[in-house]
Amino acid sequence: MNRKKVNRLICTFxxxxxxxxxxxxxxxxxxxxxxxxxxxxxxxEVEQMTYAVFMTLRLPRTLMAVLAGAGLSLAGYIYQLLFKxxxxxxxxxxxxxxxxxGAALGIVVMGAGSVLVPIYAFFGGIxxxxxxxxxxxxxxxxxxxxxxxSGIVVSAMAEAVIMILxxxxxxxxxxxxxxxxxxxxxxxxxxxxxxWVLPFFLPGMVALFLVRYQITILGLxxxxxxxxxxxxxxIRGIVLVATTVIVSAIVSVTGLITFIGLVAPHAARMITQxxxxxxxxxxxxxxxxxxxxxxxxxxxxxxxxxxxxxxxSLIGAPFLVILMIKRRDWRFY
Numbered sequence: 001m002n003r004k005k006v007n008r009l010i011c012t013f014x015x016x017x018x019x020x021x022x023x024x025x026x027x028x029x030x031x032x033x034x035x036x037x038x039x040x041x042x043x044x045e046v047e048q049m050t051y052a053v054f055m056t057l058r059l060p061r062t063l064m065a066v067l068a069g070a071g072l073s074l075a076g077y078i079y080q081l082l083f084k085x086x087x088x089x090x091x092x093x094x095x096x097x098x099x100x101x102g103a104a105l106g107i108v109v110m111g112a113g114s115v116l117v118p119i120y121a122f123f124g125g126i127x128x129x130x131x132x133x134x135x136x137x138x139x140x141x142x143x144x145x146x147x148x149x150s151g152i153v154v155s156a157m158a159e160a161v162i163m164i165l166x167x168x169x170x171x172x173x174x175x176x177x178x179x180x181x182x183x184x185x186x187x188x189x190x191x192x193x194x195x196w197v198l199p200f201f202l203p204g205m206v207a208l209f210l211v212r213y214q215i216t217i218l219g220l221x222x223x224x225x226x227x228x229x230x231x232x233x234x235i236r237g238i239v240l241v242a243t244t245v246i247v248s249a250i251v252s253v254t255g256l257i258t259f260i261g262l263v264a265p266h267a268a269r270m271i272t273q274x275x276x277x278x279x280x281x282x283x284x285x286x287x288x289x290x291x292x293x294x295x296x297x298x299x300x301x302x303x304x305x306x307x308x309x310x311x312x313s314l315i316g317a318p319f320l321v322i323l324m325i326k327r328r329d330w331r332f333y
Contacts, residue, residue, distance in 0.1 A: 006278045009271060013285045017066070020292045024062040025054065027296050032058065060191045065291040067194075067201060068186075068250045069260055073287025074208070075243045076261030077268070077280050081219045082239060083148055089261040090247045093147060093240070094154035098128020099251040100182055101158040104165045107178050117181075118196060118252040125248030128154050129240065183307035184255035186295050193253040200249035207242040211235055212277055219275055258309045259316025260287055266319070290315065 026032045030053050036046050040054055072090055079088035090096050102124015106117035135150035162182075169175045208215065214235045217225045225232050251257070264287035265279075272279045294311045 003278065006272050006282070010278065010282055010285065013282065013289065017285055017289050017292070020289060020296070021062055021066065024065065024292050024296050025058050027300050028053075028058060029299070056191065060194045061186050061189045061295065062292065064186055064189045064194055064197070064254065065295045066288040067197060068254050068257060069264070069287035069289070069291030070284040071201060071205075071246045071250050071287075072257060072261040072291075073264035073268075073283045074205075074280060075247050076287075077265035077283045078208070078215060078239060078243055079261070080265055081215065081275060082236065084219070085148065086266070087262070088148075089259075090243075090251075091151075091155060091261075093132045093151035093244075094128040094158060095125045095244055095247045096251055096256055097155040097158035098131075099125035099248050100256050101161045101165075102127070103181055103252065103255070104162045104178050107174055107181065108165045108169050111174070118193065121252035122200070122248045124158075125244060125251060128158060129244045131157075133240070180307065181255040184257040184309040184312075185298065185305065185307045186254060187299075187305050189253065197249045197253055200245050204242040204246035204249075207238060208246075211238055212280075215239060215280075216276060254308075256309055257291075257312060259312045259319075260290055263312075263316045263319050264290060 022034065022037070025037055026034060030049070032050055032054055036050050037054070039046050040051060075095075076089045079090065079092050080086055082088075083092060085092070099121040103117055103121035105124070106120030110116045110120070131154050132147060132150040135153065136147045166175065166178060169178055214230050217228055217230050218232065218236060218239070220228075222232050247261075265283045267286050268279045268283035269275060272282060290312070291308075294308050294315070297311055298306045298308050
């Protein structure tokens with residue numbers, strides 16, 4: 001697919017994302033009309049309850065859905081390119097599992113409602129990646145395979161910690177929040193949590209943007225990338241740190257959200273039939289679309305809100321089966 005067609009597709013999906021954001025802002029137990037949304041955005045007067053629901057619940061939640069979808073999808077795209085593994089996702093180096101273990105520790109130690117739980121989750125993700133890099137440094141030539149295996153080891157360790165904490169958790173006050181957090185969701189998102197994510201999300205995105213051309217080159221072999229003037233180890237380290245910060249910040253407030261970082265990058269590659277900057281941008285947009293759709297479905301199907309990971313897994317698992325059937329050679333486009 002040529003560049004012009006891809007650009008038109010990107011514009012089309014951006015308009016779809018904007019439409020779904022509007023739907024997300026209006027859908028919920030307390031519906032808000034499009035006219036009221038326009039009045040609020042223009043600074044005009046509306047009912048006090050409508051304004052409060054929009055500003056304190058609906059707007060932060062929708063913004064977080066877009067940020068989470070874009071961030072997790074970009075991380076998945078980069079991991080797949082960096083590790084040359086089409087099944088790579090934010091779990092590949094233990095980021096999500098480390099953040100989950102950190103949040104579980106925060107819930108057990110500080111209580112389920114503590115504002116420190118996201119901080120525990122954030123540093124859990126950071127610690128997981130530091131352990132991965134430490135293990136990989138002592139491995140054979142610090143190869144990509146060693147990093148992947150180190151991520152599997154750290155994920156297993158994090159799961160063991162989570163199981164221990166579940167045994168220690170209070171069944172009446174801590175176990176249920178711990179289980180619900182591990183399923184992921186946006187029901188507890190507030191403006192303060194969005195503001196917590198932004199100081200980590202935005203610098204991480206800026207860092208990845210500054211090395212965007214080198215990231216594409218890292219999809220080649222180390223020898224080819226070095227021949228093109230890329231400092232492979234340094235750029236790889238910058239990319240890993242930036243993506244880790246983004247994913248840890250997102251997971252620290254949303255909980256575990258599965259398959260978004262796997263489905264969106266592959267969908268983008270299937271559309272563009274290549275791996276480049278346009279594909280990365282399309283991956284972010286598709287991730288935002290999937291997250292907003294999943295969030296609308298989570299609070300629109302029944303009176304009880306469905307954890308988002310259940311819905312994303314229902315989408316992601318069949319997609320992975322289709323991918324396995326269609327891409328039998330398991331190569332990149």
